[in-house]
Amino acid sequence: MSELRDRSNRAPKAAGLARHGRLKQSAVWKTVLGLIGGTLAVALIAGFSVAGIAVWQLQSNIKTVKIGQDSVAPPPNIASYQGGFNILLVGSDTRAGQGGIGGTVAQDSGALNDVTMLMHVAQDQKSATVVSIPRDMVVPYPKCPHGNVDAGLPINNSLAYGGLACTVLVVQKLTGLTIQFAGLITFQGVIAMSDAVGGVDVCVAGPIKDPYTGLSLPAAGTYNLQGAQALAFLRSRHGVGDGSDLGRIGSQQVYLSALVRKIKSSGTLTDLGKLYSIAQAATQNITLSQNFTHLDTLVSVALVLKNIPLQNIVFVQYPGTTAGTGIYAGKVQPLTSVANALFAAIKADQPVGLDKNALSGAHNGSTTDPNAPAAPATTAPPATPVATPTLPGDSSSAPPATVIPGLKGQSAATYTCSQPYRG
Numbered sequence: 364m365s366e367l368r369d370r371s372n373r374a375p376k377a378a379g380l381a382r383h384g385r386l387k388q389s390a391v392w393k394t395v396l397g398l399i400g401g402t403l404a405v406a407l408i409a410g411f412s413v414a415g416i417a418v419w420q421l422q423s424n425i426k427t428v429k430i431g432q433d434s435v436a437p438p439p440n441i442a443s444y445q446g447g448f449n450i451l452l453v454g455s456d457t458r459a460g461q462g463g464i465g466g467t468v469a470q471d472s473g474a475l476n477d478v479t480m481l482m483h484v485a486q487d488q489k490s491a492t493v494v495s496i497p498r499d500m501v502v503p504y505p506k507c508p509h510g511n512v513d514a515g516l517p518i519n520n521s522l523a524y525g526g527l528a529c530t531v532l533v534v535q536k537l538t539g540l541t542i543q544f545a546g547l548i549t550f551q552g553v554i555a556m557s558d559a560v561g562g563v564d565v566c567v568a569g570p571i572k573d574p575y576t577g578l579s580l581p582a583a584g585t586y587n588l589q590g591a592q593a594l595a596f597l598r599s600r601h602g603v604g605d606g607s608d609l610g611r612i613g614s615q616q617v618y619l620s621a622l623v624r625k626i627k628s629s630g631t632l633t634d635l636g637k638l639y640s641i642a643q644a645a646t647q648n649i650t651l652s653q654n655f656t657h658l659d660t661l662v663s664v665a666l667v668l669k670n671i672p673l674q675n676i677v678f679v680q681y682p683g684t685t686a687g688t689g690i691y692a693g694k695v696q697p698l699t700s701v702a703n704a705l706f707a708a709i710k711a712d713q714p715v716g717l718d719k720n721a722l723s724g725a726h727n728g729s730t731t732d733p734n735a736p737a738a739p740a741t742t743a744p745p746a747t748p749v750a751t752p753t754l755p756g757d758s759s760s761a762p763p764a765t766v767i768p769g770l771k772g773q774s775a776a777t778y779t780c781s782q783p784y785r786g
Contacts, residue, residue: 499519539706684696
């Protein structure tokens with residue numbers, strides 16, 4: 364989520380998100396059950412165990428908003444989605460109700476989507492690809508609730524043209540994918556979620572200072588980031604990489620992969636107190652699309668995400684460059700050829716792989732952690748192979764990945780460090 368930026372190209376001030384509704388009481392416990400599992404950047408797979416933990420205290424917190432796909436009821440089994448399913452997670456920079464973070468409503472009454480991430484979960488439930496779309500990427504807009512756009516605009520203007528529903532439409536037009544589910548989180552939500560998980564251990568390759576977000580990490584090493592410090596890290600652009608939006612995404616992926624590893628490897632999933640804290644933080648700060656509250660859907664999504672191995676969860680950047688001209692000057696221009704290869708693989712429901720150069724390049728905001736733990740030793744196969752049946756939902760292996768040259772990113776199993784600004 365960004366710090367200070369030029370808002371001159373944003374849409375005129377528009378009405379807020381679509382009217383929120385309250386969930387029926389019968390839906391609440393399973394909403395909590397799947398909520399955290401369904402919102403990747405916040406707590407990818409933690410919520411499935413929350414059932415029965417004083418959920419009546421949480422039901423009044425749940426907020427929903429309507430998107431286009433809400434008119435299509437999800438199938439009883441999440442695996443019935445042909446070609447897998449897609450979840451959009453949006454981070455809003457609204458100042459309303461944020462306790463002065465980033466300024467007051469009087470100073471800035473609008474809202475931009477500073478984080479826009481699309482997660483594709485394969486139909487075989489063995490892999491997931493998470494695409495971060497740069498906030499400054501200039502993209503074509505479809506008709507949105509608050510009007511048409513005559514020319515391309517940075518994608519982070521889409522909230523102003525019709526809230527989460529407009530952002531969904533813009534991402535669908537950009538990627539050619541259908542988005543079944545969506546969620547929106549605020550600054551306070553990021554803070555609350557980082558506190559609820561006990562902080563995230565993040566490696567930095569050197570001192571990072573960003574006066575725009577207030578981030579100050581004085582030396583290379585690993586820091587447990589919580590609260591406002593976690594938010595400042597995720598928002599930092601001037602403190603990491605080359606100072607661009609692309610470098611910031613690389614740095615954010617350091618945090619996201621560490622978050623996923625912590626949730627899957629620690630006692631989080633068996634700590635009912637921690638799970639309840641996560642559920643409270645989520646329900647108070649996240650808005651979900653209405654169809655994300657279908658009972659069977661929420662349970663299925665949470666269990667699927669829990670079972671995908673770390674190495675099969677891949678974070679990638681939407682391919683782009685900052686060297687464009689015209690409407691792309693000072694912004695991010697899509698690299699069409701690499702993007703087309705990426706979304707062709709996703710549409711074909713193929714796992715996405717990364718080549719040896721995925722962490723290199725002019726914009727990289729991350730680098731391999733030199734102190735990463737050694738990979739666990741593999742066990743030699745038996746002399747006589749024994750056939751093992753593959754059960755539905757078995758995520759132990761996935762089809763061969765499609766490696767896309769030029770694609771930047773990392774898997775959740777890769778230990779990385781954020782690169783200090785080197786402008």
